[in-house]
Amino acid sequence: MRRTRGMRLGLSALLVAGALAGTGAATTASASAGEPVAGEALLTALQQDYGLTAEQAEQRLADEAAATAIEPAARQAAGPALGGSWFDPASGELVVAVTDADQADAVEEAGARATLVRHSEAALDTAKASIDTLADSAGAPDAVASWQVDPRANSVVVNVVEGTESTPEVAAFLDEARAAGPVAVRTVGEAPATFAAGTVGGDPYYTGNVRCSIGFSVHGGFVTAGHCGPQGADVFGWDRSHIGQFQGSSFPGNDYAWVSVGSGWWTEPVVLGWGAVSDQLVRGSAEAPVGASICRSGSTTGWHCGTLLAKNETVNYGNGDLVYELTKTSVCAEGGDSGGSYISGDQAQGVTSGGWGNCSSGGETWYQPLNEILSVYGLTLHTA
Known part of the structure; x- marks a missing residue:
């Protein structure tokens, strides 16, 4: 059936939005995804991570807020007897350590619980410095992971890798x-490493004012859509730190590209589930047949699934932009x-090229x- 001009505009709209969505679009996407407000998110996290009931989680948040308010x-x-302060979740109180018992009453009048210690916070700060x-x-051995003032231990704690x-x-x-x-001295399981980030399918990346999504990690980088950036363009990650550059890009005709990874980033054989499902490991690239279920991960709408509808389809994005041999799905x-x-x-x-509709009313992509893509660029998929 011959496509109408209106349909072509619908197809083009998603493509352009995908290529030009910037910081504002990212913020809108986050809000429209239905994220809970901060208090609700904290309540949920406390219940899940600490095994609390909803009532216990609410009480803990209230206690923490009160402790924060009275701490200064x-x-x-x-005064000079200060040995440090901390929140005690067991009692729900702010604890303030003092080196002089005479200061305990003043601390408790301020609403905190006082405890007597040997070393002042100033002395501990000096030792840490x-x-x-x-x-x-002189340098620190790699097995010395970190050190910090710990008011509860009333000492400087040096963390070293267990067994060293x-x-x-x-x-x-x-x-x-x-x-x-x-x-x-305390022991830890392993030495720390920087968390610049691994490239993960569905995560956002930026080039100029363009926001798109990572497709799949390959050895040396990741693959994505060609319309997201030209060869040579710099690419920045979700935290706006530099990832690498587009090493190859083709659009129209095709819609593929690959980006090199450097600057402390690395590749991961993972696709984000965005909380809808667990993050998915990638174990290969065997093509699914028409009629198979298929899911998509993207930085605006997260995780959605549908059916593989057709292969080898030529898509007209308008303005003379034809892309050949695409696969169609019912995923929004x-x-x-x-x-x-x-x-x-x-x-x-x-990797997502374009489509019509949206994730509220539905559509096709x-x-x-x-x-x-792997064949054209001689790339190897990073698999688990």
Whole structure:
């Protein structure tokens, strides 16, 4: 059937929105996704993470708010005897440590619970600063993960990787640290690493004022839609830190591209489930047949599923922009979802090109099959 001009405009609208949605679009998408307000989100997190009832979670939030409100005055009441302060979830109280019992009454009059300790916060801060200087000048072993003032322990806590405490370099560092003041040693499971981020299917990325979505991680980068950016364009991640550059891009005719990954980013064989389902591992790219169920992940509308309707379809996006050999689905999408992941089971299928409709009223979308992208650019899919 010959497509009407109105249909062509509908197709084009999603494509353009996907390519030009910027910060404002990202904010709108977040709000329209139905995220709970901050209080509701915290209540849910407390119940899930701490095993609290709804009533217990509400009480904890109220206690924390009260502790936050009185902390400045309670700390000031301790004066030079201040040994630090913290919230005690068991009692729901703010605890303020003091080195002088005479200051306890003043602290409790301010609404906190006082406890007597040996070392002042000022003394602990000085000891911690000395350890900082030690690490700056002599270096710290990789197995020394971190150090901080811990008012509950009333000492500077040095965290080291379990099993390394007695190694010569760690032992020597700890000896010098102890010379700076009161030090406690704790063990941790592994050394820390920066969390720049892994490239994950469905996550947003930016180039100029364009927001699109990551398709799938490949070794060396990720694949996405060609209309999202030209070859050579710089790409920035969800946190606006630099990821890499478009190394190849083709649109119209095709709608595929690949982006190199660097600047502390790495690739992950994962597609985001956006809370609707658990994040999905990618184990291959075997093509699903027409009629199969298929799901899509994108940075605007998250996770949606539908049916694979047709393959090898030529799509007219208007203004002479034809794209060939696309696959059609009944899955909805909206602006900013362009480039995102289509997956069937654990098998990667393709990257979002365009479509019509939206995720409120429904519609149809097309994706660029993944295996063609891998073949054209000589890429290898990152699989679990």
